[in-house]
Amino acid sequence: MSAHTQHRGELHRAVAARLSEHDQQYTANRRAVVDALVAAGGPITLPELLATDATLAQSSAYRSLATLIESGIVRRLVHVGDHALFELDEHLTEHHHHLICETCGTVVDVTLPDRVERTMDDAFDAVASAAGFAPSHHAVDIYGTCTHCQT
Amino acid sequence: MSAHTQHRGELHRAVAARLSEHDQQYTANRRAVVDALVAAGGPITLPELLATDATLAQSSAYRSLATLIESGIVRRLVHVGDHALFELDEHLTEHHHHLICETCGTVVDVTLPDRVERTMDDAFDAVASAAGFAPSHHAVDIYGTCTHCQT
DNA sequence: TTGCTTGCAAATGATTTGCACTGCT
DNA sequence: AGCAGTGCAAATCATTTGCAAGCAA
Numbered sequence: 608m609s610a611h612t613q614h615r616g617e618l619h620r621a622v623a624a625r626l627s628e629h630d631q632q633y634t635a636n637r638r639a640v641v642d643a644l645v646a647a648g649g650p651i652t653l654p655e656l657l658a659t660d661a662t663l664a665q666s667s668a669y670r671s672l673a674t675l676i677e678s679g680i681v682r683r684l685v686h687v688g689d690h691a692l693f694e695l696d697e698h699l700t701e702h703h704h705h706l707i708c709e710t711c712g713t714v715v716d717v718t719l720p721d722r723v724e725r726t727m728d729d730a731f732d733a734v735a736s737a738a739g740f741a742p743s744h745h746a747v748d749i750y751g752t753c754t755h756c757q758t
Numbered sequence: 759m760s761a762h763t764q765h766r767g768e769l770h771r772a773v774a775a776r777l778s779e780h781d782q783q784y785t786a787n788r789r790a791v792v793d794a795l796v797a798a799g800g801p802i803t804l805p806e807l808l809a810t811d812a813t814l815a816q817s818s819a820y821r822s823l824a825t826l827i828e829s830g831i832v833r834r835l836v837h838v839g840d841h842a843l844f845e846l847d848e849h850l851t852e853h854h855h856h857l858i859c860e861t862c863g864t865v866v867d868v869t870l871p872d873r874v875e876r877t878m879d880d881a882f883d884a885v886a887s888a889a890g891f892a893p894s895h896h897a898v899d900i901y902g903t904c905t906h907c908q909t
Numbered sequence: 910t911t912g913c914t915t916g917c918a919a920a921t922g923a924t925t926t927g928c929a930c931t932g933c934t
Numbered sequence: 935a936g937c938a939g940t941g942c943a944a945a946t947c948a949t950t951t952g953c954a955a956g957c958a959a
Contacts, residue, residue, distance in 0.1 A: 632958085634914065653948085664916050669949065671914095685836030689948065706891050715889055723881040730874040731900045738866055739905035740857050748897045749882045754890035783933085785939065804923085815941050820924060822939095840923065 618645065618699055622680050625698075629678040639663055640671045641680070641695070650684050650692035650705070650714045685748075687712045704747040710756035717749070769796065769850055773831050776849075780829040790814055791822045792831070792846070801835050801843035801856070801865045836899075838863045855898040861907035868900070 622641055623633040643659045644651065653672075657663055672693055675681035680699065684692035687707060692714060697703065702724070706715040719727075727745065735742035773792055774784040794810045795802065804823075808814055823844055826832035831850065835843040838858060843865060848854070853875070857866040870878075878896065886893035 632913075634958095636915070666917075666950080667915055670951095673950090691948085706886055706889055706893075708891070709894065715891075717885045717889060719881050719885060723877060726874060726877050727898075730870050731898075734868045734870060735857055735900055735902055738857055738868060740859070740866075740900070740902040741908055742857075742900055742902035743860065744901050746899045746901070747878075747882075748899075749886055749891070749893055750895050750897070751886055751891040751893035757892055783938075785933095787940070817925080817942075818940055821926095824925090825939095842923085 615645065621699060622675075625678050625680055626674075631674055631678055634671075636663065636667050637671045637675060640668060640675065644681065644693060644695050647694075649716050650694040652688075652690035652692055654690065656693065684714070687714060704749065706749050706751065706753075708753035708756055709750050710752055713753050713755075715753075719747075766796065772850060773826075776829050776831055777825075782825055782829055785822075787814065787818050788822045788826060791819060791826065795832065795844060795846050798845075800867050801845040803839075803841035803843055805841065807844065835865070838865060855900065857900050857902065857904075859904035859907055860901050861903055864904050864906075866904075870898075 619633075619638070619641070622638075626633050626637070639660050640656065640663070643656045646659060647655070653665070653668060656668060657665060672681055672683070676683055679696055682694055682696045684694065684705070686692075694700075701718065703716045703718045706717050707713070727747075731742055731745055770784075770789070770792070777784050777788070790811050791807065791814070794807045797810060798806070804816070804819060807819060808816060823832055823834070827834055830847055833845055833847045835845065835856070837843075845851075852869065854867045854869045857868050858864070878898075882893055882896055
């Protein structure tokens, strides 16, 4: 079980280690991207990421994200709007799912009880095997309307 | 529980009714798009859709899909590759989830036991309410490797 | 030096849209 | 006639990439 990285320093060490495993360096740019994601505390778009660090070039941010994704440090989420969402991989945070507001597009992290996760995993393993798939992980999106968007 | 539309004619009638509710007509183009989706039996990309009917113009297919999506007849799935995936809405088929091959991008429909769906719904309602969300529906993606892509 | 990283500007490519035309109603 | 739907070609816009310069081993 991968550590839920609690401290900033610990997280950066974990990121550096993972990059190194993939023969990648932990450059200032990549660290800036990771910092922005940590600060955000949830999925953010590229424009949002750039807004937190005006020195970052757009193309470099995309390139850093690509590297971080390949090394399993960042996860890219399905579009809710026109921009992709980026968040730290679960190895660095914890297993969670997403609550998505169908009106404003806000995405919030949620965790489910272990009991439910176990029930789901068992069921997913069963249906995946039945279809000849070797399952690796799952993602749950719960759609609805957030407080702010309810009339 | 909305009817699982079994017969082609019944489905077309349901589509026509839904379009009509939204003050839209069931034109030849839109019917062609629906036919292609029915024939596919699962999520397909726009190029795949066009391949099944050479007379369909790309822009018209996109426009028909947009109309069908607005009327709740078609669902657009999150990108697995560069193309979006389109499938018939669950009102016209049945509640299901997706098995996604991380190697080749193939997407297969799967259904879960009612017991599991109930467990999930209860849990989702609970976490959504806790976050102030009014949940409407959910989507589960199970990632893994398909038979064909396993070494 | 040698190779990875970066910024800028230009390219790419899925999706959207302007416009003129066709076909319902 | 009047308006929705369609095809073509052109526009959009997030994301990617070529290239020249900066930096680390």
